[in-house]
Structures are given as C-alpha cells and as structure tokens.
Amino acid sequence: MYTPAVIINYEIMMRNLKEIQDLCNERGVKLRPHFKAHKTPYFADIQRQLGAIGFTTAKLAEAELLVNEGFRDILIAYPIVTLENVKRLKEISKKTKVSTIIDSLEGARVLSQGFGNQSLDVLIKIDTGLNRCGIKPNSNEVLNFVKDILKLKNLKIKGLLTHGGHSYKGKNIEEIKEIAEAEGKTLLELKEFLESKGIIIDEISVGSTPTLRYLLEIPKITEVRPGNYIFNDYTQVSLNTTTIENCALTVRSTVISRGIGKFIIDAGSKTLGLDKGTHGSEIIKGFGKILEYPDAEITALSEEHGIVKSSILPEIGEKITIIPNHSCVVMNLAPFVYLEKEGKFLLLENKGRGLNY
C-alpha cells in the first residue's frame, strides 16, 4: 500500500449503515442515500441490500453511472435547467424510475418541454435555511409556484424536498436539533396548506447527516437522504453528531520531513481537500485529525504536502492515520480506496470520482 491511501474500515461502515437503515425501518421512513458521499457502486450495492429504496444524486453523470451499473429509482436532487441535460434525464428514464427537483418556473418549463408526452415526477425544492437553491417557504409564494407547475401538464408534483445543510453551521446539538425540527415543521406546514387547497403532497423528503436522527423523530416525514453517514468524518465529530469511533474512512500518510516543532506528511490538498467544514462553513481548526498525535495540528496544505505543528515529532518514514475533515471530498479525489475487512485490504476502484457534470 503506497501512501497517501484512503482506507475504509468495513466493520465501522457496516455499523453506520445498519444503524441508520434500522432507524428508518423502525420509523417507517424510506432511506434514499446520497451517492455523492462515496460515488462507488460497491458501496451503493451494500446500501441497496440493506434496504435503501433508491438513490439520490446531485449530478446527472452520477445518475448515469448508477443506472448503467443496474441501480434503480434515482432522484436527481439538483435543478436540471437546460435542454441538453433534460435529454440525459429522459435517457435515464428509459431504464428506471427517475425524479428530480424544481425551484424555478424557467427550469420547470425546460423540463416540461423536454419530456413532451412523457410525464415526470418532480419535487418542489424548499429553502428551509441553507440559503442556496429552493423556493422560500412562504405559503402563498409556494402555492402560486405550484399552480404554475400544475399548468405544465406532464410534471407530476410528487412532494416537497429540502436539505437542511445549514445544520453544518450548528454550534451545538441543540442548534442542530432546532434546525432539524424547523426543517420538518416547515415542510409539513406547507403540505397541510397545499392539501387544504386540494393539492396532494405525498412525499416529504428531507435530509442531512447531522439532522438525520432528529428528523426521524418527526411523524409524516416520508423519506431521508443522508450521504455522509456511511463514513462520517471530522466535521461530524466536531459537530458532536458522532464520535471518532464511528469514522470509517481514514487517510494513511507517511512522514517525509521534519523541522523545528513541525513535521511534513505526504497528504496534501489533492488528497485531503481544503474543507474546514461543509457548505463553506469553517468550524474546524486544521485540515484533519491525526489519531497517533492528537495534540498535533495540520496547519496548512500544499497540493502534495501537509504541514503539521507538533511538539512531539514522529520518525521520518513513520505512518500516521488521519480522520479527514470532509470524507465526501476525499472520496472524490481518490482513484481507488482500500477496504479493510477482517484484517485484509481489498482494492476498490472509485468509479464515480470526478463525475460532477
């Protein structure tokens, strides 16, 4: 094994996956994991076997990979707003059930035009506070938008969808819990309002790994779409939504040089990414946690070097283990990963990395 190397601990990963699937089963909520967290059909297959009802993707290229690998029922939770992309969606729809989200009339019109005589399931994307995509949850605004969509005969409104990604900026568990409750409450109030106007809303689809457990306590949520829960990372640990013991993905790295009060490792930004949180939040000091040197701090990353400030210096050539800040970006950077299972290392190609179009 050459370093830097991305290692997935099978046992921890399975524990993470089963825990969330079991929770979903208990609550009668569908689990539709976000593929972007691992981008690897091998892991998607495990999720499917455990009970995932389908997959979420951001980009069409991810959905194309999944469908070509035999996966079914794909939600592209991303605005598809150009005719060339609607054609790709239509192509996918020949092989499996698909759905997507809308948050603009312009986008919806392009979808409707591209699908012609064929109908398409869509979810209305609501912005519950991340302040990225989505319609603001003003009842009348949403109603007017929905009425406009209903005029586009081939778009079938399947439900409401949100992503409470602002939970990644939560200062403590209480704040994250509040964000989760607001996320659920906002969608359920909108559902009630729309249904009072005769518009049936079947699906209430929510999800982010930090808010997941709290969302599952809210009745009438029908679907969750976490991604990161498969591996976790130092962002989740910093948010207190999990502990180090539940981090399934680590980066093995080698000490290549030393100086006064510092050492240099062979993992840089091209391996670890520069994330200090998620969605642009900067909640973490340093660029990952070194398990063997818990007091050390990875203070800077060049492309291929990590600079570590530390009072204790390891030997040159020594191997260290890093919990990265954001496991999703580490997966996207790695050409392959090592699956650590029963003391053996299995090399897994990372088929979906870079499929960001």
Add this chain to the structure above:
Amino acid sequence: MYTPAVIINYEIMMRNLKEIQDLCNERGVKLRPHFKAHKTPYFADIQRQLGAIGFTTAKLAEAELLVNEGFRDILIAYPIVTLENVKRLKEISKKTKVSTIIDSLEGARVLSQGFGNQSLDVLIKIDTGLNRCGIKPNSNEVLNFVKDILKLKNLKIKGLLTHGGHSYKGKNIEEIKEIAEAEGKTLLELKEFLESKGIIIDEISVGSTPTLRYLLEIPKITEVRPGNYIFNDYTQVSLNTTTIENCALTVRSTVISRGIGKFIIDAGSKTLGLDKGTHGSEIIKGFGKILEYPDAEITALSEEHGIVKSSILPEIGEKITIIPNHSCVVMNLAPFVYLEKEGKFLLLENKGRGLNY
C-alpha cells in the same frame, strides 16, 4: 459539452509555453516543467517538443505515468523516505534517467540502501523560505549534511534545489522579485561555499511560476521547474505576475438557480477546489473570477454548487466562464478537459488526475 467543463484555450497555452521556453533558451537555462500542473501526457508532449529537457514530478505515481508514456529524464522533487517507494524509483530508473531530492539523513540512508550497487543522482533540497521541506541554508549545516551524504557512496550529489513557493504570499511584484533574488542568491552562495570545500555543485535548480522571470535574470542558475505557467490562473493574476488574457484554463458553468442578490452555478468545490491562493495562502476574495460578471463574487462553494453574490442576475440556464483560483487543482479534479483549438473542442482524457501517491 455538459457543464461544469474545463476548457483549455490552445492558443493562449501555446503562447505561455513558448514564451517561457524562449526565455529559458535565451538565458541558456534548462526548463524542466512540473507535471503536477496538468498531469496529462498530451500537454507534456507539447512541452517536450518545445524544448523541455525532462520533467519534474511530486509523486512517484506521476513519474510512473510519464515513463510509461515514453517520457524521459524525470526529477521526483519530493523526499522518498520509505523502502517501498525506493523500489518504485529503482524500477523507474530501469527505463530512464531519474533524480530525486534529499533533505534528511534518514531519507538518504533509505535511498542508498535501496539502490545498493546502483548509483543515484540526488539534489540537496534547501529551504529558502517556504518553510516546508528542505535543509535550512546555514553554510556549515549544509556542509555537514553533504559530508554525511558523501559517505553514502552510491548517492551522487548533482546539485542544490529549492522551491520559492513563499512567493505566492508576496504582496506585490517587488516582494516577489526580492524572494526570487534571495532564492537564487542563497543557492549560489551555498554552491560557492561548498565548492571552496572541494564539493562540486553542477546543478542549481529553482522555480515557481511567480518568481520565474526574475530567476532567469540571475546568472549561474542552471534549471527552472515552473508548473502553473502553462495555464496560469486567478492566483497569478492577483499576484500581478500575469493578466487575465494569459489564463488558458477556464471553467464553463451553468446558472441553475437565482435568489435575491445572488445566483447559483453548477460548479462547486468538486470542480473549482477551495483554494484562495497556493501553499495555504489566502490572497484572493472569492472562489474564482466570472468573466461575464466581473463585479460578482463567488462567495461560497458546496460540493456541487457555487453561490454567487451579484447585483446583476443572469438568466437561469445561462452559461458563464470562470477563471479558477488555482488551475493545478482544477486539473486534478477533472476526468477530462476540452481543448479549444481553431474553434473546435477536442476531448482530452486527464490520465494523471488522482495520481497523488
């Protein structure tokens, strides 16, 4: 062409490459471009045809790709400190001339041991201020280190090497020029000192794109190793070492959503990277420059979304052009790029992305 897409303008790239090759030829300095900037044999081949005498890499995996693609004379400008990596270097040495750097006796001993009866060219890595790898340029310290290396009979000291990467933190051209001059002067003084002790130093290898032009004005520099100069990027523009017109790499992106005073694009951190400079410097506001909306600012990146603050809002579906902050990381993220040549777009696979081990 689906977005986000990385586009290389052939004409600008050729102008950049020729300008630096011509400058090197005029000064009689060898040009050994850093492969990490593009990681694509297609571009390396152009550099070779124009006169590059060989290539620089950071990681062995990059060198392995180059050698397998028929490139010769590779400098792995990275400390190789483990026996498993020395074996890889030895394997490469069967096919071509190789050299590497040393900055620790521990590392040098592993190299020497691994090479056995075979000799290996090494350059002493000097830290001229980046404060990453390298021996501090204290004459007696360097002399003692060199004496220890000479005892390892199979390591042949070819010269001194540095990377003035701290120039990326330069506040203006004057500071960058000073860093370049110090970079050259430090190595040349060490050379003179070592030669006064009977140790011949043939090679003085320096290089970073910002300091390049100033380094080439210093006599007795024998080799430069720039990488970024092939494409440039918004970091170089911000440092005033080039202008927008010389940026050969752009990212084409689509507007997917709009809000009050903002719009959302389909290029996120998995396309643009989170760099706000190089080597951990944060000299730039925002995550790339949008050519069509020069007053807009990309204020945050999620994995697949860019959030742009702007008083003027483009249409949903509109295409925009981004000069990324750091073109080297954009290349490492892209599975393929489009070469724009005489009005046509040629798809080029990016063979070396992810080869960071």
